Amino acid sequence: MELSDRYSPKEVEGRLYKWWSDKGYFAAQDQSTKPPYSVILPPPNVTGQLHIGHALNHSMQDLLIRWKRMSGFNALWMPGTDHAGIATQGVVERELAKEKLTRRELGREKFLERVWGWKKQYGDRIIEQMKYLGDSCDWDRFVFTLDEGVSLAVRRVFVQLYKKGLIYKGTKLINWSPKLESALSDLEVEYKEIKGSLYHIRYPTEDGKGEVTVATTRPETMLGDVAVAVHPQDERYKALIGKKVRIPLTTRSIPVIADEYVDKEFGSGVVKITPAHDFNDYTIGIRHKLPMITILNRDGTLNENGLAYKGLKVQEARKRVLDDLRAQNFIVKEDPHTHSVGHDSRTGVVAEPMLSEQWFVKMETLAGPAKAVVENGTVSFEPEAWAKTYLHWLNNIQDWCISRQLWWGHRIPAWYCEGCKHINVAETAPVKCEKCNSANLKQEDDVLDTWFSSALWPFSTMGWPEETETLKTFYPTDVLVTGHDIIFFWVARMIMLGLEFRGDVPFRKVLITGLIRDAEGRKMSKSLGNALDPVELIEEFGADSVRFTLLAQVAAGKDLKFSVPRLEGYRNFMNKIWNAARFSLSVLSDFSPPATGVRTLAKIENLSDADSWIIYKLAECERQVDELLGAARFSEAANVLYDFVWHKFCDWYLELIKPVLYGDKQTERVTTQLVLAQTLNRIVRLLHPFVPFITEEIYQKLPIKGEACIVDAYPNPKSDRDWLALGAKEKAQELDLVIEVIAAIRNIRGENRIKPGDDLVVRLSPVEASAQKVLQANKAYIMKLSKLSKCDIDVAGSLSKCALTPVSIHGHKVDVIVYLEGIVDLGEERKRIEKAIEKFQKDMTSLDARLKNDNFVKNAPEDVVVQGRAQLVELSTKIKSLQDSLIRLN
RNA sequence: AGGGGCUUAGCUCAGUUGGUAGAGCGCUACCCUUACAAGGUAGAUGUCGUGGGUUCGAAUCCCCCAGCCCCUACCA
Secondary structure, three states, X not given: OOOOOOOOHHXXXXXXXXXXXXXXXXXXXXXXXXXXXXXXXXXXXXXXXXXXXXXXXXXXXXHHHXXXXXXXXXXXXXXXXXXXXXXHHHHHHHHHHHOOOOHHHHOHHHXXXXXXXXXXXXXXXXXXXXXXXXXXXXXXXXXXXXXXXXXXXXXXXXXXHHHOOOEEEEEEEEEEEOOOOEEEOXXXXXXXXXXXXXXXXXXEXXXXXXXXXXXXXXXXXXXXXXXXXXXXXXXXXXXXXXXXXXXXOOOOEEEEEEOOOOOOOOOOOEEEEOXXXXXXXXXXXXXXXXXXXXXEOOOOEEOHHHHHHOOOEXXXXXXXXXXXXXXXXXXXXXXXXXXXXXXXXXXXXXXXXXXXXXXXXXXXXXXXXXXXXXXXXXXXEEOOHHHHHHHHHHHOOOOEEOEEOOOOXXXXXXXXXXXXXXXXXXXXXXXXXXXXXXXXXXEOOOEEOHHHHHHOHHHHOOOOOOOOHHHXXXXXXXXXXXXXXXXXXXXXXXXXXXXXXXXXXOEEEEEEEOOEEOOOOOEOOOOOOOOOOHHHHHHHHOHHHHHHHHHOOOOOXXXXXXXXXXXXXXXXXXXXXXXXXXXXXXXXXXXXXXXOOHHHHHHOOOOOHHHHHHHHHHHHHHHHHHHHHHOOOHHHHHHHHHHHHHHHHHHHHHHHHHHHHHOOOHHHHHHHHHHHHHHHHHHHHHHOOOOHHHHHHHHOOOOOOOOOHHHXXXXXXXXXXXXXXXXXXXXXXXXXXXXHHHHHHHHHHHHOOOOOOOOEEEEEEEOOHHHHHHHHHOHHHHHHHOOEEEEEEOOXXXXXOEEEEEEEEOOEEEEEEEEOOOOOOHHHHHHHHHHHHHHHHHHHHHHHHHHHOHHHHHHOOXXXXXXXXXXXXXXXXXXXXXXXXXXXXX
C-alpha cells in the first residue's frame, strides 16, 4: 500500500510546490506556438498578509491559470507587490515612534533607508503565503512597484501626460489628512454618519441694527468666513443682500450675497460661506470671486487666522468657539443633527477640506475612451451590474489629485528652477533649467499616489516602455479578478491608461468577486476579531480544502459567508478523493497499461455495464465542467466534480466493480482495471486546477500518467473524445436501472428496519423483455450491493407477504418484490406502501389536472405534453402495483 | 435622494433560455460491510419574504409592499 490511510496535506504541499517550481512549470514563454493566456495578479501590499479575501481571489486566478495551462495555453500569471505608500510608511513610522523618533527628525534619506530595510525583512511575507495556497505564478517575472523598470514607466507616463496637458499643478480645495499631513484623493475619503449639532448663530449687521441667523455644523470655521449667502428669492432676507454682517468673535465684516445654491427651507435659510474649508462654499466662492481664508495648518491646528484659537486642534477650537459664542449670547439654538463627515480612510481621522497646491490628472479626456470600451463590450464585467457602477463614476468624474506629501513612493519627476521658477518635468534629473539654463534646480518633494503606478501595472510589469516580447505576446491580458471595492481606484484607471499608452484595453474581462463575511454575515476585520486567517486554516485543513471550499461557494460578485463546518465538509471530500485513489491503486497493483498505449483503447471490447456507465458519466461531467469553466461559473463546476467523484465514482462505480476486481475472470478484470486506471487519471486531472496538491500527489503514483499533472492535458469532450466514445448511452441507462433496483431494495430494507447483515430473498418482475435481459446480465451486482441470498428474475410469482416497489427509468419497468414473511412486522411495510401510494396519487392528481387543461395541451411544447402523458400512465401502473401488494400483505 | 443587490429546508447557500425545487452542514434510525466512521445505507423537513399581474404553467418575467445589505451623491 503506497498511500497512507489519511491524507496529510502538510507533508505533501511544501514538497510539491518546490518541485513544480524547480521544474519550471509555472513559467510562461515570451515566444511560443501555444496561444497566450494571461492574468495579472492584483499586487498585494508589501505590508499585507494573506487574508481570506486574497485566498478567494487567488484561488479563482490560479484555477483559471492552471486550467488554461493544462488546456494547451501559454499561460502567464504575472506576480508582483505594491509599495503601498501610506500603509508601509505608516508601519515604519510606528516603529520609529517606539524609538521616540519621527521621520522628520530622521530626514528623508535615512527614513527611506529604514523603509527599504523593513521591506526587505518583512515585505514579501505575503508571497510565501501565496505559495502555501498553491498559486502558480511565474515568479521569475516578479515585479515590485518601486523597481527601476516600473519606476521608469511611471516617469514616462507622468512626463507624457504632463506634455499633453493632462497632468497639471494647481491650487484647489482638496481633501487633507491632518494625521498624514498629506493630500488625499476623493476616493480615499470615507464618509461616515456623525451625530452632531446644527448651531444657529447670530451674525449682527454691520450697522448694529439687525442680525441674521446662520445655521452651521462647524462653528469654528466662521473664522474663515468670507460671506453669508441667502436665496435670491427669499423675501425674509432680500433687503439684506449687498449689506454687510459682522462675524461674531471677530472684527471682520462680510457681505451678504445671493446664491441659488441656498435652500430656503433648511436651517435658517442663511449659509455662512467658508470657501477654504468646504466644497460647496468653495464653488460659491469661485462663482462670486470671494477671497479664501485658510484657517488650518498642515497638522489640523488653527493658524494665525484662527485669532485667539490659534494652535488648537479643530475639535478643541470648536468647543472654545461655542463656549465664547454662548457666553456672548450669539447662539440662538442648537438642534441635534446627523450628517456625514469625510474621514481619511487610512487613518480614520476626519479629513479636512483644504486649499492646497497639488498635482492633478485631468480625467475628462481619459474617461471618454474608457467609457466607450465598456459600453461597446470590449471590456466586460461579470456580473454585468458593475459596468453600471463603473460608467456612473466615469460620468461624474473629478480630476484626480495624485500628489502626496509622503516620502515612500515614486517621487514626482518635476524640478523647480530656483531662478525663474519654471517647472522642469523630465524622466531623468535635468542638469539645468530648460528655460533659463540655471543649474539651481530642486526636485519636487511629493510622491505619487500609489494608485498611479498601479494604473500602469498591466503594461509596466511587462517591460514597457520597451516594446518587449512579453508585451507583444501577453498584452492585453485575458481576465482581471478583483473586488468591487477597487473598481474606481484601480480597474477604471488601468483601462484609461492602458488605452492611452497601449492603444488597447488592459484586459478583456473583469471578474468581480464578493466579500467574504463571517458566519453572521459581518465583514471580517481585525478589529472585530472575526477574521479567519487562511494561513492557519491551510495549516489545519490543507490548502486544497481551503481552495475548494472557496471555489465551491463563489457565485459571481456575491458575498460569501465562510464557515468552518463547511470547510470540514470539503476537507472530508479531500479525504474521500484520497481514499478512492488509495483503494484504486491497491487493486491496480498488478496492472500495467497496455504497451500499445492509450490511443488503441477505442478497441476495448466487452466493457462491463459499469465500465460503460462510468465512462458515460465521465463524459457528461467533462462536458459540464468545460462549459462552466468557460463561463467562469466556478462553483457550479466544482459541484459537478464533487458529485461525479463522490456520488458516481465512489458510491457506485467503485462498489460495482469490486466483484470483478476480486473475482477470478481475468479478462474482465483487466478490462475493468484499465477503465478504473483511466477514469482515476481523468478525475485527478479534472480536479487539479481546483485542488492542485492532492491531485499531483496521487497523479505521481498512477499507473497511467505523464510527467506531471500540472502540465498534463485538461480533459474535455474534444481532447478526450476517443476515450469518452467508449461510454455508450444505452449501456449507461441499463445500469441506471440496476442502480434504481438496488436503491429500491435498500429502501425496503431501511424502512422495514431489516438489519444490514440479514440476507434477503427478492423477486424482480420485469414488465418487458429488455428489462429482463438487463437484470439478468447484472444480477451479480444486484445481489452483492443489496445483500441478497436469492434473486429470481421472473414475471410470475406470489405477492403474498411481500414488499413491493415499482421502479421505472429510461423506459424500463420492473417491480421489485421482497419476501418479508417471518422477517418483519408487516405493519411497517403497510405504512410504507400507503405513504408511497399517497405520494403518487398526489402527483397524479396535479398531473392529471394539467393534462386535462386544453390550454396546456395546446400551448406547451409537445415533448412536455408527451412526457406528462407517459408519466401519468407510469404513475397509475405504479399505484396499481402498490395497491395489489397492499392487499396481499394481509 | 439616486442606483444596485438580497429574502429558497433548522443553518449556510445553489438554482441563466418559465415545465412544478437541490447541495453541504445539522437532525433521526441502523451499520466498525477488508478505500474511507473525515465513512456507509435509509429517512424527515420547504404555502421558494407579502400581495398582485403576465402565462396553459412562475422560485424563475413584470409591478407593489416589507425587511436586510451595499454603492454613489448631498447634508448650512
